[in-house]
Amino acid sequence: MSSEALSNLLREDRRFPPPPELAEKANVTAAAYEQASADRIAFWEEQARRLHWDREWDTALDWSNAPFAKWFVGGRINAAYNCVDRHVLAGKGDKVAFYWEGEPGDTRTITYADLLRDVCKAANALTELGVKTGDRVAIYMPMIPETVVAMLACARIGAPHTVVFGGFSASALRDRIQDCDARIVIAADGGYRRGAPSPLKPQVDQALTECPNVRNVIVVRRTGQDIDWTDGRDLWWHDVVERQSDQHTPEFFDSEHPLYVMYTSGTTGKPKGILHTTGGYLTQVAWTHWAVFDLKPDTDIFWTAADIGWVTGHSYIVYGPLANCTTSVMYEGTPDTPHRGRWWEIVDKYKVTILYCAPTAIRTFMKWGEDIPAKFDLSSLRVLGSVGEPINPEAYVWYRTHIGGGRTPVVDTWWQTETGAILVSPLPGVTSGKPGAAMAPLPGISADVVDDSGNSVPNGSGGYLVLTEPWPSMLRTLWGDDQRYIDTYWSRFPGKYFAGDGAKRDEDGDIWLLGRVDDVMNVSGHRLSTTEIESALVSHPMVAEAAVVGATDPTTGQAVVAFVILRGDVDTEGVDIAQELRNHVAKEIGPIAKPRQILVVEELPKTRSGKIMRRLLRDVAENRELGDVTTLTDSSVMDLIRENLAKQP
Numbered sequence: 144m145s146s147e148a149l150s151n152l153l154r155e156d157r158r159f160p161p162p163p164e165l166a167e168k169a170n171v172t173a174a175a176y177e178q179a180s181a182d183r184i185a186f187w188e189e190q191a192r193r194l195h196w197d198r199e200w201d202t203a204l205d206w207s208n209a210p211f212a213k214w215f216v217g218g219r220i221n222a223a224y225n226c227v228d229r230h231v232l233a234g235k236g237d238k239v240a241f242y243w244e245g246e247p248g249d250t251r252t253i254t255y256a257d258l259l260r261d262v263c264k265a266a267n268a269l270t271e272l273g274v275k276t277g278d279r280v281a282i283y284m285p286m287i288p289e290t291v292v293a294m295l296a297c298a299r300i301g302a303p304h305t306v307v308f309g310g311f312s313a314s315a316l317r318d319r320i321q322d323c324d325a326r327i328v329i330a331a332d333g334g335y336r337r338g339a340p341s342p343l344k345p346q347v348d349q350a351l352t353e354c355p356n357v358r359n360v361i362v363v364r365r366t367g368q369d370i371d372w373t374d375g376r377d378l379w380w381h382d383v384v385e386r387q388s389d390q391h392t393p394e395f396f397d398s399e400h401p402l403y404v405m406y407t408s409g410t411t412g413k414p415k416g417i418l419h420t421t422g423g424y425l426t427q428v429a430w431t432h433w434a435v436f437d438l439k440p441d442t443d444i445f446w447t448a449a450d451i452g453w454v455t456g457h458s459y460i461v462y463g464p465l466a467n468c469t470t471s472v473m474y475e476g477t478p479d480t481p482h483r484g485r486w487w488e489i490v491d492k493y494k495v496t497i498l499y500c501a502p503t504a505i506r507t508f509m510k511w512g513e514d515i516p517a518k519f520d521l522s523s524l525r526v527l528g529s530v531g532e533p534i535n536p537e538a539y540v541w542y543r544t545h546i547g548g549g550r551t552p553v554v555d556t557w558w559q560t561e562t563g564a565i566l567v568s569p570l571p572g573v574t575s576g577k578p579g580a581a582m583a584p585l586p587g588i589s590a591d592v593v594d595d596s597g598n599s600v601p602n603g604s605g606g607y608l609v610l611t612e613p614w615p616s617m618l619r620t621l622w623g624d625d626q627r628y629i630d631t632y633w634s635r636f637p638g639k640y641f642a643g644d645g646a647k648r649d650e651d652g653d654i655w656l657l658g659r660v661d662d663v664m665n666v667s668g669h670r671l672s673t674t675e676i677e678s679a680l681v682s683h684p685m686v687a688e689a690a691v692v693g694a695t696d697p698t699t700g701q702a703v704v705a706f707v708i709l710r711g712d713v714d715t716e717g718v719d720i721a722q723e724l725r726n727h728v729a730k731e732i733g734p735i736a737k738p739r740q741i742l743v744v745e746e747l748p749k750t751r752s753g754k755i756m757r758r759l760l761r762d763v764a765e766n767r768e769l770g771d772v773t774t775l776t777d778s779s780v781m782d783l784i785r786e787n788l789a790k791q792p
C-alpha cells in the first residue's frame with residue numbers, strides 16, 4: 144500500500160459501538176480478554192470442553208519441540224462425531240444443517256439426521272474402497288452438499304482430505320494429488336457457474352494421466368454433462384454410496400491426528416500443503432465461530448458466502464458451524480446469476496442473520512449500486528463479517544449501511560490458511576468498530592506488531608504482524624516439509640510466527656492490516672504467488688522471461704500484471720500475445736490467476752545480484768513516479784520499459 148493511502152486510512156475516525164441489545168445478550172463480554180490473559184491455556188481448555196472427547200487430554204499444550212505444537216495431548220476425538228452424531232443424539236436430528244441453494248434455483252434442505260445418514264454411508268463406501276486411517280483423499284467438487292458429506296466421511300474414518308478448489312486447473316489438481324499422494328479422488332461431473340454447467344471431470348481425467356497411485360474416482364452427478372469414463376477406476380457416487388448401510392461406528396483418534404491438508408500459495412512456485420490436525424483445530428473454529436459472530440445456534444441462520452475449496456469454507460461453512468449445531472445457508476453459484484440481486488434474494492428468502500464474505504464482493508456490489516440490495520428485505524441481518532483482505536473504510540461503511548441497514552456490527556476478521564481460525568477481530572458485543580481495522584487479537588491469542596529487528600513497535604507505528612504464542616488451530620507443519628515450515632514462518636523472527644503481513648498499531652493500540660510484505664498477492668481474496676504465475680508464463684514457448692506484480696485494483700484489491708520478454712526465435716505474427724498468455728496461465732493454474740494485463744518488454748529491471756525489482760514494476764503498473772532505481776544494474780532499463788509501454792495498446 145502506498146504511504147499516501149496508508150495515511151488516509153489512518154485518518155479514519157468513525158466509530159461504531161456495539162448495538163446495546165446485542166451487547167446485553169452477547170456470548171462473549173470484555174471479561175473474556177481478562178480471563179484468557181490470566182491463564183491462556185486454561186481458557187483454551189475451557190473451550191475444548193465445548194466438544195465431545197472420548198478421552199480427555201493429559202496435557203493441554205506440548206511446546207517442547209517448538210515450533211511443532213501439540214494440543215490436547217492424549218485426548219481422543221472424532222471431528223465428524225462432533226459435527227453430526229452428537230447433535231442427533233441430543234435430539235436435534237430434525238434441525239436443518241444446510242439450506243442449500245443451487246445456482247439454477249434447485250434447492251435442498253438437509254437436516255442433521257440426513258447428514259448423519261449420508262456421512263455414514265460415504266464412510267462405509269470409502270472403507271469398502273480400501274481407504275484406511277491416514278490415507279489421503281482428494282476432493283474436487285462444486286458447492287453441493289456432497290462436498291460436505293465427503294469431507295466429514297473422510298474425517299470420520301481418519302483419512303485426511305485435501306479439497307482442491309474447483310476453479311483450479313488440471314495441472315494444479317495433479318500437483319496437489321501428487322504432493323500428498325492421494326489414492327482416491329471424489330469429484331463431480333461439474334457444477335453450475337454463471338448460468339451454465341462448468342465441467343470438473345475432464346480436469347480430473349487429465350490430472351490422473353500423471354497420478355498412477357490414484358485407484359478410484361467417485362463421481363457425483365450434478366450437471367448430467369457428458370463425461371469420459373474409465374472402467375474399473377471411475378464409480379458413480381449414487382452407485383457406490385447409496386447402497387451402503389447408514390450405520391457406522393466412529394473411531395476416536397488422537398487429538399493430533401491429521402484432519403486435512405489445504406494447499407496455499409507461498410513465495411516460491413511450489414504450493415504449500417498446510418497441515419491441520421483435529422482437537423485444537425476443532426476447538427478453535429468452534430469457539431471463534433460462536434464468539435466472533437455472536438452465534439445463537441437456536442435462532443441464527445448463518446451464511447458464509449465463500450467456496451469450500453478455501454480455508455474459509457473449511458472452518459466457517461463446515462467444521463465451525465456444524466460443531467456448533469448451526470443452521471447454515473450454502474449457495475452454489477455466482478452473485479450475478481441470474482441477476483445481480485441473487486445474494487440479497489437468498490438473505491431475504493432464508494432470513495439470514497449473519498453474513499460472512501470478502502471485501503472484493505462488497506466492492507463489486509458497491510459498483511453495481513445500492514438500489515439492488517434495497518429491493519430486498521435484509522432486516523434479518525444482525526452481524527456482518529469480512530475476511531480475506533484488508534477492507535477499505537468506504538467498503539466497510541457501505542456494507543454496514545446498505546446491507547446492514549446501519550444496525551449491524553461489521554467484524555473484520557484477520558486470519559490465514561495457516562492459522563486455521565480467526566485470530567485478530569473485533570467482538571460484536573464488545574468492540575467499538577473502526578472501519579478498516581481488525582482491531583485486536585481475540586482472547587487466548589498473543590499477537591504483536593514488530594519492527595525489522597523483531598522489537599514491538601510503539602502505538603502509531605507500522606511493522607510486521609507476528610504471533611508470539613502457539614494457538615490451538617495453528618498449522619502443525621507443511622505436508623512432507625518440516626524444514627520449509629521452520630524457514631517460512633519461524634526464522635524471520637526467532638521464536639515468533641511471521642504471518643507475512645504488514646500491520647500498523649494506531650494511537651489507541653488497535654491493529655490495522657496493510658497487506659502482504661512478501662511475493663504473495665491477494666486478488667479478490669484469493670492468494671496467489673508471483674513466482675507461481677511467472678513459472679506458468681515461462682512454461683509457454685513464446686516467453687523467455689517473466690515478472691509478475693500485484694497492482695492495486697479498485698475492485699479486486701490487487702490485480703495480476705505481468706511483464707514478459709518474448710523469445711527472439713518465435714514467430715508471433717498474427718498471434719494475440721496477451722490473450723494467448725492469459726489463457727495459458729488459466730490452463731496452468733486456473734482462471735483466477737489470469738493476468739489483468741500483460742506487457743511485453745525488452746528488459747526487466749534487476750539488481751546486481753540478479754533479483755527482479757518488482758517494486759519498480761509495480762510503480763509502472765500503478766502509473767506512479769518511479770522509486771529508488773540506484774540498485775539497478777542498468778537504470779536506463781526503466782526508461783526503455785516506459786517508452787516501450789507507451790507504444791502498446
Ligand code: WT7
Pocket residue numbers: 407453454455529530531532533534555556557558559560561581642643644656657658659665668669670
Ligand atoms: C492472507 C491469508 C483467512 C481466510 C481467507 C484468506 C489476508 C485475510 C484479512 C483481513 C487484512 C487479510 C492476509 C493474510 N487477509 N484476512 N481481515 N484483513 N488482510 O486466507 O488465502 O490463507 O490468505 O489474507 O494477507 O496473510 P489465505
